Every structure is written in structure tokens, then in C-alpha cells.
Amino acid sequence: MRIDLAGWTRDATQGDPRTFFSMFEAADRWGFDGVWFSEFRLSAANWPYPSPLLLAAALLARTERLRIGTAVLVLPLHQPLLLAEELAQLAFQSGGRLDVGLGRGTEAATLQALQIDPSETRERFERACEHLLSVPHPPLYIAGSTPESIGFAVKQNLPLLLSLEPPEERQLSQLDALAGNAAAGLRARSSLARYVCIGACAEAVAAQLDALWPRLYERRLFFAAKRGVPASEVAPIDVARTLREQFIYGDPAACHAQIAALRERTGIASLRCVFNANGLLGNDAALASMQLFAREVLPALKGPP
Template identity: 65%
Template sequence: MRIDLAGWTREATRGDHRGFLALFERAEQLGFDGVWFNEFRVPEQPWPYPSPLLLAAALLARTERLRVGTSVLVLPLHHPLLLAEEIAQLDFQSGGRLDLGIGRGTEPAALQALQIDPAHTRERFEQSCRLLRQALRGAPLAAHQGAWSFPARGAMAPSVQRPHPPMFVAGSTAETIGFAVEQDLPLLLSLEPPEGAQLVQLQAAASARGRDGAALQARASLARYVCIGRDADAVQRQLSTLWPQLYERRVYFAGRRGVAPDQVPPIDAGRVLREQFVCGSPAQCLEQIAGLRARLGIAHLRCVFNANGLWSDEQALQAMELFAREVLPALRTL
């Protein structure tokens, strides 16, 4: 299995820059395969890394094997040809260690600040994805002239078939998942909410289009919180501090959607552990991941050791070290 890291986003990235990069240099030494960073532009509260590509460039220059992914690049915010140039350059500089997660985006404030009509984001996303793939495969720039004005589909010249960085699509709607199936692009599955609804829609979209749903699902990337400890007491101590913090964060994001705090249901700890966690001793974590692999057929797992910033980097690193020593070697045989 491929085992990556995720969860360092927004407030979780604040702090010393050198120390932040050193965390992932250590991850490479421990044997993790990659790390994923998010894109949040013109945020209400600033944080150090709004550009995942710039952050990726810094980290890729300091590592030799670790892959870096974007989760996601919000395509409607970018001109696809300029973005393709930056991606191609970074992929070249890194020796092919870049992964691309792309999406339509869900931040109204960014669209407003950049004067992008929300009604056009789906069209911009789909056209940008097509243009981006064409450009990364080596299609002449002349083939793209005027294309950002949304030409008729299929109007572009055939591309030179040249490999481009692996690309994943993040999305929860039937339209986005259907588009990913049409483009033969694997899904970057969400952590919150868990991936169940996405996989149901993936299978429906594959069936409707005569595609192999199991093969498409096997190429997806799965995400899980990871809470690992030497024994049950160590795990319980970590979880007891998490539930109130997790609920507070859910209330905050619900408020941004206009939902009152008293309308946010309490945390169902048992359900969250079943649907979103790998949790327990090293042996238990290995058993749970092996079960996910067997049940879903997915061989790519993004591990969130920091609870998306609710646990400290020091706590996350301790968990990563234990996981790397006692779980990671066995996962290579799955």
C-alpha cells in the first residue's frame, strides 16, 4: 500500500517555516510515501501557505523520495495554461514527484474576492481540467488560443501523448464524480464527511457509462484520522481531548454555512471511529487498514495524524514514529 500524510492545512501550518519543513523531511526518513497540502486563497484569516505549489517546491527541494500532492488545486481560480506551466516545471524540478488533486472549490469568499461568478465554476472547472491535461500532455499552445472562453467540447487539437503528473478529482456531487469517470480520473476521497456517499455515486456513474466501477474505485485515494498508542489507555487519553475540540470545529464551520450552534448534533464517537478513524494499538491499526484494503480495494491511504491541527506537531510526530516502526513495514506487503 501507498501511505501518505495529510491534515496540515490552514491553522495547522502556522509556526516556524524550517520546523514545518523538517517535519516532512523526517516523514521521508520514516518511510512515508507522500504528503498533501491544500489551497485556500484570499482567506478571511491569513495563514502561511495559500499556494500549495510554492510549498511543494520548497519541500521537494529538500527531499529525495517524498511525493507532494495538492488537495486540491481549485481550478476555477487559475488560468489553466499558466497553471500547466507551473505544474510542468515543478514536476520536472522534482524528478516526477508531484501529484495533482483538483477540484471546483467551495469558498464563496475567494470567488467574490477574485470576481468569479459562482454560477460559472462548474464550467470553468471542467474546461480547465481538459485544457490542463491537454497542455501537460504536450499539445501546442496554438491549440488553446481562445479556449478559456469555453469553446465547444472536443474542439482542441489532439495532444501529443506525454505522461503528466498523476491527477485526482475531489468532489461530492454527482456531476463532479460523473465528470471524473468520463475523464478516467481517480477520486481523492474526503475525510469529513466520510467517503461512503462518494463511492456510491462513483459506482452509479461508472455503471451508467459502461465503466468498470471496481477498477475506478481501486485507483482512488482514501483518507483516515489515525490515533495510535502503545495500549488502550494511551489511545483513550488522546481521544478524550479530541471530541470536544472536534465538536467545536464543527460548530464553527456550520456557523459559516448559517447553521445555529444548537442545530449541530453532538459527536457520535462510535460512528466517527468506525467511519473516519484508524485507531488503537499498532496491531489493531494494521488490522483495520488491512480490512479497508480488502473491503474497498483501495491501495492508497492518506493518514491524518494531527487531527487536522487539533493535535500538535509533536504529538503527531510521536504517532508517526510508532506507526512507521510497527505498522508501515507490514503494509508494504498488502
């Protein structure tokens, strides 16, 4: 099974770049298969890596086997001819270790700054994607939870980067309805995401989770406010449901069992593990969890089924 990393976006990318890069050099040594980075352009927050392709180039030069992916490149922001050329160069100089997740993007401020009409983003996205498919390209994935985006992925025979929210079952049911007999093959090539909370014992995991719930709720309030939703209308976190739909958690044996069950239930053989709760946990804690997972869980996942 392919086991990748994700979650280093926005504030989670802050800090000394040498320390940041060293985490993924360690992941390369420990046997993780890949890592995925997002694209957030022209942000007022001044996050240090707005270009995932420049970041990928740096990390590909520092690692030997780790794949680097974009989750996602926001296609409406790019000139398709130039983007195709850059992707081809990066795939070539990396020895074929580049994966490219593509998305339409919804950040209104970025679109406004670049004078892009939001009503044109789907057409721009589809036209750019079709161009990338018409020339030599690295492996491509589509991120999107709407019937339009999933239908486009089916039409182009491209796997999905399934998101944590909405739960992937909703996305997979749409995939099954739209793809028919081709759904199983697309599922097998697609990628799931899960928060991973691992510890040596159940008590250690419970302590991590107890500290995480209020932070997750604060983030839910923040993004709700950005959409104009008042705090009074934001539902509290349903812990049991969130654990079931978004987490791999427990000691190493429990984590392995949950991943095996997830693969059996979904037919998907690629998992993006978020050890830092998308930046809510510090890098030291995430690195310790990654190391425990690599030592105790990865060997079983990489062995014979």
C-alpha cells in the same frame, strides 16, 4: 499499500518554516510515500502557505523520495494555460514526484475577491481540467462528493480524492453507479482519508480520543456557524459512528488490521493519514504518532500482501 500524510492546512501550518519542513523531511526518511496540501487563497487569517505549488517546490527540494500532492488546487482560481506550464515544470524538476488533486472550490469570499461568479465555477473547473488532460501532466485526481463531480471524474477516467465527510461509502456508491464496469479500476487508483490515533496501548489511545471529541465538536460548531446553522441544530458527535467512518485507531496491531480491512472492503490501495486531527493536535504529538506508525505499522503494510 501507499501511505500518505494529510492534515497540515489552515492553522496547522503556523510556526517556523524550518520546523514545519523538518516534519516532512522526517516523513521522507521514515518511509511515508507522500504528503498533501490544500489551497486557501486570500484568507483573512493570513495562513503562511496560500500556494501549495510554492510549498511543494520547497519540500521537493528538501526530500528524496516523498511525493507532494495538492488536495486540492482550486481550478476556477487559475488560468489553465499558465497552470499547466507550472505543473509541468514542477513535475520535471522534482523527478516526477508531484501529484495534483483538483477541485471546484466553494469559498465564497475568495470568489468574490477575484470577481468570479459562483455559477461559473463548474464550467471553469471542467474546462481547466480538460486542458490539463490535453497536455503532458503529472498524475491528476478529482476531489468532489456531488454526482456532477464524480460523474466528471468517471468521464475523464480520473481517480478520486475521497473526503472524510461525507463518508466515502456515499461517494463510492455514486462512483459504482456512474462508472459501471470501470468502477473497480477507479477505486484501485483513488485515495481515502482517515484520522489516525495510534498509541502503545489501548489506554493511551483512549486518553487521546477523549481529549479530541470536544475539540472536534467545537470545530463542527464553527463550520456550522459559517453556513448559518445555529448551534442548537448541530448534532453531538456520534462516537461509535465517527470511529467507524473516519478513524484508524488503537495500538499498532489494531491500526494495521483496520487498514487491511479498509483496503479489502473498498478496493482502494492509497490512504491519506491525518495524524494531527487537521490541526487540533499539536505537531509534536503528531510527529510522535507518525514515528510510532512508521516503526510498527509501515513495514507490515509495505511487505507482501
